[in-house]
Amino acid sequence: MPANLSTHLPIIPVATVSGNQEQMFNYLEGQSLTINTGTPVVVSSGAVVASTSPLSSTNLLVGIAALPGHNLASAGKGASPLFGSVGFPGGSPTVGSVPNQPSAVNLPHGAPFVDGLMPTYQAVEDTIFEVQVDNSTGASFTASTADIGKFAALVTDANNWWYLDRNTIATTPGTLPCVILSLNPQDLVSGSTTTQVPNGRVRVRFLPQASQVVGP
Amino acid sequence: MVRNQFFQAMSVDVAHNFIEFLDLRQRAVQFRAIFNVHPSKKAYEDAVHYAGFAPAQPKNEGESVVYDNLIQGGTRRYVHQTYGLGVRLSYELMQDDQTGMMEQSPKGLVQSHIFAQEMTGANVFNLGFSSTGTLTDDGVSLFNNQHPLLGGVAATNVAPGASNFSTAAGTYPNRPQTDADLSFTALQFATMTFQRMPNARGLMVAVRPKQLRIPPELEFIAIELLGSAGKPYTSDNEVNAILSTGLSYEVNSYFTSPSAWFLTGDKSEHRLMFFERQPIYGDYDRDFDQQSLKFLAISRYSAGADTWINTFGSLGP
Numbered sequence: 001m002p003a004n005l006s007t008h009l010p011i012i013p014v015a016t017v018s019g020n021q022e023q024m025f026n027y028l029e030g031q032s033l034t035i036n037t038g039t040p041v042v043v044s045s046g047a048v049v050a051s052t053s054p055l056s057s058t059n060l061l062v063g064i065a066a067l068p069g070h071n072l073a074s075a076g077k078g079a080s081p082l083f084g085s086v087g088f089p090g091g092s093p094t095v096g097s098v099p100n101q102p103s104a105v106n107l108p109h110g111a112p113f114v115d116g117l118m119p120t121y122q123a124v125e126d127t128i129f130e131v132q133v134d135n136s137t138g139a140s141f142t143a144s145t146a147d148i149g150k151f152a153a154l155v156t157d158a159n160n161w162w163y164l165d166r167n168t169i170a171t172t173p174g175t176l177p178c179v180i181l182s183l184n185p186q187d188l189v190s191g192s193t194t195t196q197v198p199n200g201r202v203r204v205r206f207l208p209q210a211s212q213v214v215g216p
Numbered sequence: 217m218v219r220n221q222f223f224q225a226m227s228v229d230v231a232h233n234f235i236e237f238l239d240l241r242q243r244a245v246q247f248r249a250i251f252n253v254h255p256s257k258k259a260y261e262d263a264v265h266y267a268g269f270a271p272a273q274p275k276n277e278g279e280s281v282v283y284d285n286l287i288q289g290g291t292r293r294y295v296h297q298t299y300g301l302g303v304r305l306s307y308e309l310m311q312d313d314q315t316g317m318m319e320q321s322p323k324g325l326v327q328s329h330i331f332a333q334e335m336t337g338a339n340v341f342n343l344g345f346s347s348t349g350t351l352t353d354d355g356v357s358l359f360n361n362q363h364p365l366l367g368g369v370a371a372t373n374v375a376p377g378a379s380n381f382s383t384a385a386g387t388y389p390n391r392p393q394t395d396a397d398l399s400f401t402a403l404q405f406a407t408m409t410f411q412r413m414p415n416a417r418g419l420m421v422a423v424r425p426k427q428l429r430i431p432p433e434l435e436f437i438a439i440e441l442l443g444s445a446g447k448p449y450t451s452d453n454e455v456n457a458i459l460s461t462g463l464s465y466e467v468n469s470y471f472t473s474p475s476a477w478f479l480t481g482d483k484s485e486h487r488l489m490f491f492e493r494q495p496i497y498g499d500y501d502r503d504f505d506q507q508s509l510k511f512l513a514i515s516r517y518s519a520g521a522d523t524w525i526n527t528f529g530s531l532g533p
Contacts, residue, residue, distance in 0.1 A: 080297055083335035084343055085520045088351035090260065090293035100368035100386055103355025104290030113260050113295045 003134040004141045005199055008161040010038025011064050011154075013121045014130045014203060022127040026117040027062070028076030033069030033118075036161055040154060041065045041120060043212055047075035048118050054153040054165065055177040055210055062212040063120040064129060070114050079116030086115045122213050123206035128181060130201050134163040141166055143183055143202050145194045151176040151207075164202060177210030217318075218306045225315045233315050237324035245330065246468055247337030250429070251490035251519060252483060260296060261491050263522040265289030265353040267366040267416035271374050287366045287416065290353040294518040296493040299332045301325050302512030310509055322498055325513040329496045336519050337490060338470030341429070341478055345391070345531050350520060358521050359478075359529030362387040366416035375414035388414060390524050395531040398434050398477045400441055400448050400458070406479050406528045407461060413525060423526050425479040428463055431471035438465040475532020486526035490519045 013022040028047040035041065040051040040061035052059040070092055072078070078087035091111040098104035121127060135141040136155055143166070153168035153176050170176060180202050187200030196202075208214040219226060225233075247253075254261075267287040275281050303321050310318055343349025344358035351357060354364055362384050365371040369386040372378045382388050389409060396402035406425070413423045430438050440448050442465055447454040463479075480486055494516035501510050521527070 081339070081343065081349075083332060084339045085336070085350070085518050086293075086295035086297065087348065088293075088355065089291060090295045091262075091291075098290045098355075098366070099287055100366055101290060101354045101364045103351075103364075104353060105355065106288070107262060107291035107293055109262055113293065115295055 002138060003136055003157050003163065003165075004138065005132075005134055005163075006158040008132040008134060008157050008163040008199075009201065010036060011040070011129050011131045011162055012038060013064065013127050015128045016126045017128070018126050020126070023122045023124050024066070024119055025063070025122055026119050028079055029070060029072055029116055029118040031073070031075045032071055034071050035065055035069040036159075037065065037068050038162065039065045039160070040123075040162060041118065045075070048120060050160075053156040053162070054168070055155075056153060057175040057177070057207075057209040059177075060210055060212050061123050061177070061206065063122040066119040066121060069118075072114070072116065076116040078114050086113070090114060123211040124213050125205055125208065128203050128205055129178075130184060130203050131162065131164045132199055132201050133166055133196070134199055135166045137167045139167060142198045143180075143196045143200050145183065147180050147202065148182060149180065151179050152204075153177060164204065173207060173209070175209070176207070178204040178206050180204055217304060217309055219309045219312055222309065222313070222318075225313050225317060228314050230315075233317065235315065235317050235320075237327055238317070238320060242327060242330070243469055245334070246466075246470065247334055247490060247519075249466070250468075250480065250483075251337055251340075251488045252486075253490045253492060256294075256296065256491040256493045256518075258493075261294045261489075261518070263292045263294070263353065263487070263489070265292075265366070265416075265523055268419070270367060270370060270417045271419060289366045289416070290355060292351075292353040292520065292522050294489065294491050294520055296491065296516045296518045297336070298494075298514065298516045299329060300512060300514040301328050302510060305509045305511075307507035307509070322500070322511045322513065325498070325511060326496055329513050329515050333496075333515065333517065334470045336517065338468055338472075340488060340519050340521060341468075341476070341529065342470075342472045344521075344529055345476075352521050352524050354523070358524055358527065359391040359531075360524065361389040361391045361393050363390060363524050365414070365418070367418055371414060371416060371418035373418065375412070375418035376420065377412045378414055378418065381409045381412055390528045392530050395533065397475060397533050398430065398437050398441070398530075402530065403428070403441060403458060403463075406530065407458075407463070410479060410481070410526075410528050415525070421525070423481050423485060425461070425463055425528065426482050427480050428465040429468055429471075429478040429480060430465055431474055431476065432467050432469060433474035434477055435465070435467050438467075473532060477530055477532070479528040481526035487522035488520075488527070489522060490517065492517050
């Protein structure tokens with residue numbers, strides 16, 4: 001049975017243990033990347049691509065992408081060389097064509113700039129992320145305080161958004177990538193201090209074993 | 217930084233300290249003399265190229281005049297890049313430093329920023345020969361032997377003398393077909409190529425090389441070429457025709473190639489651009505618990521070329 005929802009909220013960083021801004025790094029964006037915002041990404045051949053679902057100690061992540069993919073023609077296209085400028089045309093999408101100049105582009109003003117980089121919230125133990133809960137078997141997709149301290153996997157839904165799969169919840173980490181730290185209090189059932197509404201949001205921390213940043 | 221990394225700076229017995237960022241003179245800023253420097257208040261700056269009309273056409277008796285359209289060309293976007301550098305000094309180091317060097321370390325940060333700005337400007341030239349480097353609004357490298365003209369073949373058909381230099385109809389070069397070392401002949405060819413530059417529809421525009429921009433390795437050759445009373449390297453007593461062109465040279469210490477050389481027209485006529493989003497800005501703060509002092513300098517800018525007109529470059533041999 002599929003998950004209850006076909007689309008889930010993007011994973012976002014919500015806090016840090018240290019109180020500093022969450023650690024970010026701009027990696028080169030991989031070729032033809034069309035990921036959603038909040039997708040776990042992994043560095044492969046020097047550029048980030050989507051992590052393989054389910055995340056685990058084998059299917060690693062380097063962090064959570066802060067932007068959707070730009071479908072670049074080549075990895076890091078447009079990235080500034082040292083003391084250079086962001087490469088032509090510097091924005092996307094382009095429109096139409098330019099007469100007699102096949103390599104030139106029309107860039108609609110207001111089109112987002114593209115610099116070949118993917119800002120990524122790094123999967124370090126200092127950063128706490130928020131992710132929506134569901135269940136890949138269609139069974140229980142309601143989180144409660146009993147889940148806190150347990151470990152779980154993140155997987156993709158039908159539309160390539162990621163969620164925490166309650167079907168994988170375990171009391172020991174095994175190969176699982178993250179630990180549940182708390183529940184989003186806004187998603188609690190009215191009047192309850194222990195149980196969330198279905199498909200609520202929980203806060204997690206990625207384990208070193210699943211992270212390229214501090215992992216094996 | 218902590219005291220044990222600079223234990224010599226704790227001593228009062230040193231006769232003289234040679235502190236590079238205080239004792240060495242810095243070069244004068246060069247990029248501002250080359251580029252059209254503009255302030256910016258946006259995340260990026262867009263530049264769009266528009267071509268004018270083709271030459272007027274004969275209208276025979278009883279016939280209607282011909283109508284023409286302006287042409288919208290490509291867009292060149294300048295996305296600003298931020299540069300930053302900081303230094304942390306321990307409380308004890310600041311107190312015990314006998315040289316006065318530590319409290320002046322922000323001067324070193326500013327020099328680092330000036331270097332980054334200069335390199336960003338120079339790299340418009342250094343990377344101007346590469347299809348993945350500096351590209352203009354026509355989508356090809358800044359220095360290219362076949363810049364496509366918006367007017368296409370019709371432009372080079374009507375541009376007087378364009379075919380003397382163009383190797384493909386509808387294009388015009390600002391780079392030799394085969395890169396040449398700086399020499400009298402190469403400079404003569406570049407000057408002629410420059411003077412024949414048409415606009416995108418093949419009309420003549422006022423372009424003329426003003427500056428020969430070279431790396432330090434070519435300075436002696438430039439002095440000989442631009443300074444000889446007679447034609448350099450011959451014994452025929454001809455006059456040095458370059459003298460009458462009014463061309464002067466400028467050495468750029470940040471050019472990386474020892475053999476690449478460039479010509480640019482008057483600054484008001486070329487479109488080499490440098491957008492300054494944030495001039496070099498300094499800040500400092502003190503960590504409350506450690507009482508360490510932190511200095512930083514930050515700046516944000518972009519550089520490039522809208523279009524290739526009024527420029528010429530050769531990568532040397």
